[in-house]
Amino acid sequence: MKKIFGIYGTGGFGREVMPLLEKQIKNKNVNLNNIFFIDDYRDGELINNHKIVSFESFINISADERHVSIAIANSKVREKLTNKCLEKNIQMLNITASNVTTLTEIKIDHGSILCPFVTITSNIIIGKSFHANIYSYVAHDCIIGDYVTFAPSVKCNGNVTIEDYVYIGTGAVIKQGKLNNPIVIGKGAVISAGAFVTRNVPAGITVFGNPAIKLTKENLRKRNG
Numbered sequence: 001m002k003k004i005f006g007i008y009g010t011g012g013f014g015r016e017v018m019p020l021l022e023k024q025i026k027n028k029n030v031n032l033n034n035i036f037f038i039d040d041y042r043d044g045e046l047i048n049n050h051k052i053v054s055f056e057s058f059i060n061i062s063a064d065e066r067h068v069s070i071a072i073a074n075s076k077v078r079e080k081l082t083n084k085c086l087e088k089n090i091q092m093l094n095i096t097a098s099n100v101t102t103l104t105e106i107k108i109d110h111g112s113i114l115c116p117f118v119t120i121t122s123n124i125i126i127g128k129s130f131h132a133n134i135y136s137y138v139a140h141d142c143i144i145g146d147y148v149t150f151a152p153s154v155k156c157n158g159n160v161t162i163e164d165y166v167y168i169g170t171g172a173v174i175k176q177g178k179l180n181n182p183i184v185i186g187k188g189a190v191i192s193a194g195a196f197v198t199r200n201v202p203a204g205i206t207v208f209g210n211p212a213i214k215l216t217k218e219n220l221r222k223r224n225g
């Protein structure tokens with residue numbers, strides 16, 4: 001049975017995720033020549049010892065099974081590419097670095113990337129295509145939607161609900177919510193790098209600072225003088 005693997009995305013994150021995939025499938029008899037980067041604009045190039053192929057080329061390589069991880073932070077792009085892969089019966093990989101800590105009662109849907117030093121503790125439900133970059137954590141009783149992205153060192157404390165398409169920047173901290181009254185980060189919200197979120201964030205807005213407030217010119221002026 002011939003299996004081929006692809007990391008969709010040749011940016012910095014894609015190049016960070018490739019060695020995690022290599023390690024994950026190391027003892028599974030996969031020839032390194034069957035692990036590709038996928039990038040529709042760089043077909044035929046070589047990076048970090050792997051050939052780049054376009055999506056069309058990837059699905060035309062003769063194989064019994066195709067597995068792909070989408071290493072692209074933009075959640076809408078990730079969703080579009082995931083659907084494109086699923087239409088072609090490609091399996092969406094879950095990539096988990098070898099030193100990730102997961103404790104108990106955790107459900108994670110397909111397409112996740114858990115980078116080195118990530119910790120996911122207990123009683124946590126996570127949707128499709130979750131990205132947790134290096135040193136991020138998710139604590140107890142959190143619910144995370146689909147296509148959510150954590151940059152490095154995001155600290156998501158207990159009893160927090162994060163809706164679909166949320167992006168959380170480097171080093172942001174989400175304060176713990178309460179049992180039956182979680183802190184809710186609304187659909188598509190953006191949490192700036194370094195923000196400290198102490199209350200619910202409405203859908204679609206960007207917040208910044210400590211405590212986090214809506215990112216507007218006026219609020220920036222107030223905070224920065």
Ligand SMILES: CC(C)(COP(=O)(O)OP(=O)(O)OC[C@H]1O[C@@H](n2cnc3c(N)ncnc32)[C@H](O)[C@@H]1OP(=O)(O)O)[C@@H](O)C(=O)NCCC(=O)NCCS
Nearest residue numbers: 133151152168169170190191192193194195206208209220
């Ligand atoms: C919040 C964020 C999304 C805004 O991006 P943007 O819409 O492109 O906005 P800009 O960078 O033009 O910044 C707009 C204003 O917000 C300020 N600002 C941007 N990010 C900020 C932050 N994290 N905290 C405080 N202020 C911030 C900028 O100084 C700028 O202020 P000014 O208009 O007075 O100069 C972005 O700055 C951010 O934090 N992204 C996360 C980055 C990250 O973690 N990357 C990880 C890569 S792995």
